[in-house]
Amino acid sequence: MPGLVDGHAHLYDPAFTYREDFTSGTSAAVAGGVTAVVEMVLTTPVDSADRVRAKIEEGQRNSLIDFSLHAGMMNLNNLPNIPAIAQLGVRSFKTFTCKPYHADDHTLMSLMRETAMHHSILNVHAEDETIANENMQRLVSAGRKDPMAHTEWKPNLAEERAVNKVIQFAGGIGARVHISHMSTQEGVAAVRKAKRQRVRVTTETCPHYLTFTRKDMKKQGPYLKMNPSLKGPKDVDALWRGLGDGTVDIVTSEHAPGTRAEKEPGWEDIWKAWGGVPAIETMLPVLLSEGVNRHRLTLQVLQRACCENPVRIFGLGTKKGVIRTGADADLVMVDLKMKRKVRAENLHQKVAWSPYEGLILKGWPVMTMRQGRVVFQDDGILAKPGDAEFLPMFL
Numbered sequence: 001m002p003g004l005v006d007g008h009a010h011l012y013d014p015a016f017t018y019r020e021d022f023t024s025g026t027s028a029a030v031a032g033g034v035t036a037v038v039e040m041v042l043t044t045p046v047d048s049a050d051r052v053r054a055k056i057e058e059g060q061r062n063s064l065i066d067f068s069l070h071a072g073m074m075n076l077n078n079l080p081n082i083p084a085i086a087q088l089g090v091r092s093f094k095t096f097t098c099k100p101y102h103a104d105d106h107t108l109m110s111l112m113r114e115t116a117m118h119h120s121i122l123n124v125h126a127e128d129e130t131i132a133n134e135n136m137q138r139l140v141s142a143g144r145k146d147p148m149a150h151t152e153w154k155p156n157l158a159e160e161r162a163v164n165k166v167i168q169f170a171g172g173i174g175a176r177v178h179i180s181h182m183s184t185q186e187g188v189a190a191v192r193k194a195k196r197q198r199v200r201v202t203t204e205t206c207p208h209y210l211t212f213t214r215k216d217m218k219k220q221g222p223y224l225k226m227n228p229s230l231k232g233p234k235d236v237d238a239l240w241r242g243l244g245d246g247t248v249d250i251v252t253s254e255h256a257p258g259t260r261a262e263k264e265p266g267w268e269d270i271w272k273a274w275g276g277v278p279a280i281e282t283m284l285p286v287l288l289s290e291g292v293n294r295h296r297l298t299l300q301v302l303q304r305a306c307c308e309n310p311v312r313i314f315g316l317g318t319k320k321g322v323i324r325t326g327a328d329a330d331l332v333m334v335d336l337k338m339k340r341k342v343r344a345e346n347l348h349q350k351v352a353w354s355p356y357e358g359l360i361l362k363g364w365p366v367m368t369m370r371q372g373r374v375v376f377q378d379d380g381i382l383a384k385p386g387d388a389e390f391l392p393m394f395l
């Protein structure tokens, strides 16, 4: 099949290279059949033309695969930089409806107008700030620090309310918006309805929201802390169904590793743990094993969600996400019957753990090619940093 195009992965933040960098993150990517990635800003801002240029150069030096970027985190201060960033071919911007990068309603609408005017897309982390604050007050006064407290902070309603707001604003303004890492059945229903009404909204979910529920936090505790938090079994079902009918456009890894040292304190105080999981190398095996081999996903839908749609949504040109004459030969060969136990020590990421540790997955990539050259085979990485090209967006 075509190599996967991961539309949302945190591979490189200059402040956190002990977690991952372009070389380690894209090594994990090719071992997982991912041949292109749209790198997502983490905490070091990528919100001016200079900062975008610096990050492109970093990727060109150290990535093993072709890449594009999301710029962020956007707010009223860096809004005037949108035209210059778009000029560089980065036409995807990220903002939040909640902490730690809360954009209020006015900011959100201003960002939508500006991105729309510059043929760009606005990615929104959609969880409601008021509901989060209200729940936080209650949890703090009850002295709650256990892992489950984190899942009560921003429940389904928080996502539902924020997704609906984003859709309403986008519909009114005529902006293109993309809901990041959706986790709830209510979110799926809202997007389904909005698409029928021709609102220009797309959305993504991630392997962890398709496989785990908040119950799994009882065993894995802070290691499954992420934002949005895990939800219930009905949400998992709704996300698989949403993928099947095209409501959920893409699956992204939302690769956001933290070290064990950053996770462990969460057993005592969940608010002190890093939120995020390593995911880029296990994304395809999880989708093959839990999706295709369990008949919750067809290979056609997998290809649409992980190859064609990310290219279309983020405007990555005509050469990625397809097998066709003239396209880049970015390919992955998968063995649908191969069974393998996930062992973090066999993965190529920097951090020494995986939320899937010990799980036997059926269906693994066995060979990956980028632009016609083998970059992964027999568990070996055959690509070198610096081979990668920056992919400008055309929207």
Ligand SMILES: [Zn+2]
Pocket (backbone or CB within 6 Å): 008, 010, 040, 254, 256
């Ligand atoms: Zn993210």
